[in-house]
């Protein structure tokens with residue numbers, strides 16, 4: 268009979284069971300972890316809007332926050348045009364689009380090759396879009412594409428000679444929207460059109476931008492300066508772009524129905540963030556994996572980051588009113604820097620950007636023309652060499668014939 272056992276349990280308690288104090292300590296630790304996780308997860312979007320039939324152009328829709336946003340928009344029926352830098356024949360891209368279609372149950376997802384580091388590539392896409400007559404339907408532009416040079420890495424220049432952060436994070440959006448502006452303004456007045464910029468709270472640390480030329484200089488360049496400056500410029504431009512839209516007098520006399528919204532997703536576990544934290548190194552990646560539980564605890568998931576973008580896409584009240592708005596944690600907040608709305612700064616930046624684009628595009632056009640000429644000349648010389656080769660062949664065959672007849676004459 269196990270009576271002595273039972274008696275011992277009753278008198279001394281269950282062996283190995285922690286004391287009340289230890290249970291309290293463990294419960295506190297779990298509660299703190301749960302609280303930190305709850306805070307870092309952020310607020311979920313509650314706004315809903317039917318997106319069936321709505322046409323959305325999107326950059327950065329293949330990774331991180333952009334990919335999560337693309338999936339949610341597609342699940343709600345939006346027709347997505349993803350601007351990607353891979354070729355449309357790229358196997359990974361084809362696989363990604365197929366997967367997105369399957370998971371969202373939406374076949375209306377397409378990709379267009381647009382390299383955000385190339386003004387030429389952006390112009391090719393945007394002019395093709397606006398050349399359409401009548402103007403194509405366009406309900407939303409979601410700008411999620413971005414880059415960030417990992418700390419400790421060298422400054423990167425694009426093939427057109429521009430600093431990469433400035434080009435991809437700011438100038439690409441400036442160029443794209445400047446060309447698409449007539450297509451945005453031409454949308455019927457009953458349509459709720461939104462341009463959503465993805466920003467980052469790091470913009471508050473940006474140095475002054477002036478006309479943007481500082482961003483292209485090698486002197487004093489650093490990863491953080493390049494990134495924060497590009498995000499700050501994006502916000503100054505976005506605010507000015509809203510004013511530019513509002514200043515347009517529609518032929519139908521209706522008020523402007525296009526709205527600029529900034530969405531700050533908060534810090535998230537995305538490929539971009541991983542590249543930043545690991546400094547783009549293998550040892551950094553090893554450390555990242557070892558500390559994964561901390562990353563998981565402190566950073567949002569890409570889906571969590573997408574919530575503010577989804578709120579900006581769907582909240583009905585954001586489709587009305589004047590001026591641009593900043594969304595963070597699914598609610599409207601004020602700009603942390605008042606100079607975002609400074610008209611003088613915006614004008615200087617806008618004019619500087621236009622001049623820069625004009626200069627680079629002209630130089631690139633000359634380069635392309637020279638390259639084309641070289642190619643044509645090479646082709647010409649190759650073509651003229653070919654009949655020459657056949658001449659040589661025929662010469663050699665003539666020679667052979669001559670030699671043969673000579674031999675025959677000599678009776679050999």
Ligand SMILES: NC(=O)c1ccc[n+]([C@@H]2O[C@H](COP(=O)([O-])OP(=O)(O)OC[C@H]3O[C@@H](n4cnc5c(N)ncnc54)[C@H](OP(=O)(O)O)[C@@H]3O)[C@@H](O)[C@H]2O)c1
Nearest residue numbers: 327329330331332352382383384412413467534535537539
């Ligand atoms: N992650 C964060 O913690 C955080 C915090 C605040 C703000 N944000 C902002 O949220 C947005 C998304 O961030 P994320 O971390 O999700 O970014 P990410 O994972 O680095 O993804 C960036 C996207 O941009 C695309 N892209 C980069 N260079 C391109 C180019 N030259 N041409 C075309 N596409 C290009 C990438 O395409 P590929 O995948 O094909 O390279 C990718 O789809 C960014 O604007 C970022 O500044 C992020």
